[in-house]
Amino acid sequence: xxxxxxxxxxxxxxxxxxxxxxxxxxxxxxxxxxxxxxxxxxxxxxxxxxxxxxxxxxxxxxxxxxxxxxxxxxxxxxxxxxxxxxxxxxxxxxxxxxxxxxxxxxxxxxxxxxxxxxxxxxxxxxxxxxxxxxxxxxxxxxxxxxxxxxxxxxxxxxxxxxxxxxxxxxxxxxxxxxxxxxxxxxxxxxxxxxxxxxxxxxxxxxxxxxxxxxxxxxxxxxxxxxxxxxxxxxxxxxxxxxxxxxxxxxxxxxxxxxxxxxxxxxxxxxxxxxxxxxxxxxxxxxxxxxxxxx
Numbered sequence: 543x544x545x546x547x548x549x550x551x552x553x554x555x556x557x558x559x560x561x562x563x564x565x566x567x568x569x570x571x572x573x574x575x576x577x578x579x580x581x582x583x584x585x586x587x588x589x590x591x592x593x594x595x596x597x598x599x600x601x602x603x604x605x606x607x608x609x610x611x612x613x614x615x616x617x618x619x620x621x622x623x624x625x626x627x628x629x630x631x632x633x634x635x636x637x638x639x640x641x642x643x644x645x646x647x648x649x650x651x652x653x654x655x656x657x658x659x660x661x662x663x664x665x666x667x668x669x670x671x672x673x674x675x676x677x678x679x680x681x682x683x684x685x686x687x688x689x690x691x692x693x694x695x696x697x698x699x700x701x702x703x704x705x706x707x708x709x710x711x712x713x714x715x716x717x718x719x720x721x722x723x724x725x726x727x728x729x730x731x732x733x734x735x736x737x738x739x740x741x742x743x744x745x746x747x748x749x750x751x752x753x754x755x756x757x758x759x760x761x762x763x764x765x766x767x768x769x770x771x772x773x774x775x776x777x778x779x780x781x782x783x784x785x786x787x788x789x790x791x792x793x794x795x796x797x798x799x800x801x802x803x804x805x806x807x808x809x810x811x812x813x814x815x816x817x818x819x820x821x822x823x824x825x826x827x828x829x830x831x832x833x834x835x836x
Contacts, residue, residue, distance in 0.1 A: 636685035
């Protein structure tokens with residue numbers, strides 16, 4: 543009995559020693575490189591962004607009703623993700639940090655790019671020949687960051703236009719296709735009434751799930767391949783249609799071209815949207831199952 547008690551006591555002492563060793567042993571030092579946050583700013587903090595290159599007019603974005611718009615060189619809706627990529631510099635990190643007491647050393651005395659976020663300013667200088675990263679200064683320090691930040695800011699302004707033909711606040715309630723060639727004979731209108739699709743012709747047999755999928759793929763998620771400014775020709779007449787909106791509004795579109803790609807002009811915003819032929823055809827031809835006349 544005494545022998546067993548001594549064995550248990552010895553095991554208890556051994557376990558206690560192991561626990562004490564693990565608790566009190568020196569912790570290994572982190573030999574990894576230090577990571578420096580460029581700023582403590584948040585992406586949602588800003589309402590104005592200015593991108594400035596030497597000898598170029600600035601590109602300016604402003605947030606209106608929660609959405610980013612291009613304010614200069616012309617006024618139109620902005621692609622929201624494009625602006626977010628420019629803003630992402632505030633969340634950048636760097637393994638290199640230098641005092642900002644010799645800006646010429648980093649090409650920051652004559653910066654290649656300035657990004658102003660409200661009253662905050664980020665300057666972009668030369669590139670590090672070893673890492674390929676770019677020097678950026680903010681406040682009283684200089685950092686090395688990936689070139690993607692300046693590349694995002696340097697995208698041509700036309701590529702930063704929102705490629706969705708409808709504003710985020712414009713909710714579809716129906717379509718007036720009656721002035722398009724393929725629907726002129728039946729003066730086609732389709733409307734979303736209390737969650738169900740209705741057509742203006744008794745010949746149509748719309749399947750609700752198919753119509754909902756058509757709307758989602760073509761008009762809700764469907765974005766143009768590219769966008770360009772549009773100045774309507776008052777002497778030209780184009781086939782046209784209107785998107786009916788919830789609340790009673792309408793958006794007018796001119797069909798400028800159907801092949802080899804669909805070109806839709808939106809006069810009120812001065813934009814032309816380029817769509818691939820397959821998605822373009824689907825946009826103007828809802829699946830109504832209208833029998834073909836023999």
